Amino acid sequence: MTSATRIAVATNADGPAVPRRVFGTFVEHMGRCVYDGIRESAHPSADANGFRADVLELVRELGATVVRYPGGNFVSGYRWEDGVGPRDQRPVRLDAAWHSTETNQVGLHEFADWAQAAGLELMEAVNLGTRGVAEAADLLEYTNHPGGTALSERRRQNGRDEPFDIRLWCLGNEMDGPWQIGHKTADEYGRLAAESARLMRFIDPDIELVAAGSSNHEMPTFGEWERTVLRHTAELVDHISVHAYYEETPGDPASFLASGVALGRYLDDVAAIIDEVRAETGSTREIGISVDEWNVWNQTRWNEVDKPRVFTGDWPVAPRLIEDDYTVTDAVVVGSLLITLLRHADRVSMANLAQLVNVIAPIRTEPGGPAWRQTTFFPFQLTAAAAHGTVVVPTVESASIETAKHGVVAAVDAVATVNGDEIVVFAAHRDLDASTEVVIDLDREIAAADALVVTVPAGGDRHTVNSAQAQPVAPASLAAVVDGTRVRVTLPPLSWARITLRAAR
Numbered sequence: 001m002t003s004a005t006r007i008a009v010a011t012n013a014d015g016p017a018v019p020r021r022v023f024g025t026f027v028e029h030m031g032r033c034v035y036d037g038i039r040e041s042a043h044p045s046a047d048a049n050g051f052r053a054d055v056l057e058l059v060r061e062l063g064a065t066v067v068r069y070p071g072g073n074f075v076s077g078y079r080w081e082d083g084v085g086p087r088d089q090r091p092v093r094l095d096a097a098w099h100s101t102e103t104n105q106v107g108l109h110e111f112a113d114w115a116q117a118a119g120l121e122l123m124e125a126v127n128l129g130t131r132g133v134a135e136a137a138d139l140l141e142y143t144n145h146p147g148g149t150a151l152s153e154r155r156r157q158n159g160r161d162e163p164f165d166i167r168l169w170c171l172g173n174e175m176d177g178p179w180q181i182g183h184k185t186a187d188e189y190g191r192l193a194a195e196s197a198r199l200m201r202f203i204d205p206d207i208e209l210v211a212a213g214s215s216n217h218e219m220p221t222f223g224e225w226e227r228t229v230l231r232h233t234a235e236l237v238d239h240i241s242v243h244a245y246y247e248e249t250p251g252d253p254a255s256f257l258a259s260g261v262a263l264g265r266y267l268d269d270v271a272a273i274i275d276e277v278r279a280e281t282g283s284t285r286e287i288g289i290s291v292d293e294w295n296v297w298n299q300t301r302w303n304e305v306d307k308p309r310v311f312t313g314d315w316p317v318a319p320r321l322i323e324d325d326y327t328v329t330d331a332v333v334v335g336s337l338l339i340t341l342l343r344h345a346d347r348v349s350m351a352n353l354a355q356l357v358n359v360i361a362p363i364r365t366e367p368g369g370p371a372w373r374q375t376t377f378f379p380f381q382l383t384a385a386a387a388h389g390t391v392v393v394p395t396v397e398s399a400s401i402e403t404a405k406h407g408v409v410a411a412v413d414a415v416a417t418v419n420g421d422e423i424v425v426f427a428a429h430r431d432l433d434a435s436t437e438v439v440i441d442l443d444r445e446i447a448a449a450d451a452l453v454v455t456v457p458a459g460g461d462r463h464t465v466n467s468a469q470a471q472p473v474a475p476a477s478l479a480a481v482v483d484g485t486r487v488r489v490t491l492p493p494l495s496w497a498r499i500t501l502r503a504a505r
């Protein structure tokens with residue numbers, strides 16, 4: 001079965017710039033993301049600081065731009081001072097967020113150096129769970145003040161003469177969630193975020209601050225949380241966060257494949273609330289949406305199987321937590337969530353794929369063994385590498401698909417970026433059975449085209465995964481036929497593709 005799709009791109013349209021920070025990622029002290037993930041001192045590839053060179057290489061290849069650190073739920077019980085100074089004097093602590101033991105062998109200095117080596121801008125989160133205004137300000141003074149004060153001199157004694165100069169700061173994490181250490185009402189959090197922001201800005205007026213929005217669109221407090229928090233902080237912050245994880249309900253892959261539609265509605269709702277509060281308060285300050293945790297995550301398995309097991313056991317160091325094996329279906333969903341983020345580039349200022357290594361991650365590792373790319377690595381990498389210039393939302397005519405959760409959705413979802421003569425179309429094909437013959441229609445003569453596709457490999461099915469032993473899922477090239485102002489490609493069922501066009505001069 002084959003359907004027909006037309007994607008028309010107006011290359012001169014006045015779109016928003018590609019927010020390059022939308023290709024952020026996230027490293028939390030959780031499970032094996034840091035320990036036995038980016039760092040494993042006994043690994044053959046480890047450097048002098050214990051960081052794995054093979055993992056660093058894959059992180060560079062992924063092409064992310066920003067890294068959020070050190071949590072997540074972890075940050076709401078974290079004392080940043082534990083992670084600075086001589087390693088052999090650092091305290092070992094219970095991490096109540098993940099029922100683990102934190103050795104503090106990686107802290108701010110080691111991580112900042114690693115992030116720099118990986119080419120990632122550091123986005124630091126402060127603890128507004130067990131801590132507050134003073135500790136947030138102390139951390140900022142430690143990282144960003146040049147010297148001459150107790151905290152800045154302490155940084156220098158700890159080996160970092162120049163400031164870390166961290167620009168991006170998250171004011172806590174998921175404070176709306178009853179699972180969060182130090183969970184608060186919207187009013188309590190809004191006041192605390194505003195007071196923290198005020199003092200942090202006194203210390204460094206040039207930082208960018210992210211207020212914590214809802215943990216997901218289904219939170220009972222969604223909407224009122226954003227409204228209340230923004231009423232307190234609209235004149236003090238630059239972004240408000242959105243966290244969004246999607247999973248397949250057994251027997252309903254169609255809804256899962258349309259997760260991008262759900263994310264789009266969530267973003268539209270948050271954008272509307274930002275506008276509402278701006279109108280109400282008369283604020284003219286621009287506030288972007290920071291989707292600072294997003295991904296596919298089998299949360300049902302976590303809540304019903306893994307969490308009860310982990311939280312009733314002992315307190316291990318770096319236990320295996322939520323190491324989801326990603327399928328081809330998951331890769332197509334991740335690709336289409338990226339399309340949604342780019343389609344909302346007028347409001348989305350940044351985004352972080354959560355997380356980076358082992359914990360719901362595009363990169364997996366085995367202790368003493370290999371590091372490999374999960375299926376979801378590829379749509380992220382291919383999008384981050386090619387999305388430059390401005391975003392253009394194309395007109396898409398395609399078959400439609402009935403879904404139980406999101407109504408009727410288009411079989412093909414697409415977005416384009418235009419960077420001079422280079423036009424890149426990113427397309428997700430959500431039909432599980434039919435191929436589709438796609439005609440990409442430009443308003444300019446096309447000189448050349450090439451295309452890459454992520455789809456079910458030969459001999460596999462939609463559940464195929466990459467593992468330590470075999471990595472059958474990888475991008476494949478796709479025939480792209482140029483005909484004047486048109487390019488034709490055939491997208492297989494369940495696929496995500498990047499089609500790169502070079503316009504004639």
Ligand code: AHR
Pocket residue numbers: 028030071072073074173174215293354355
């Ligand atoms: O990314 C895993 C967890 O998901 C984070 O710690 C938390 O912020 C979210 O609930």
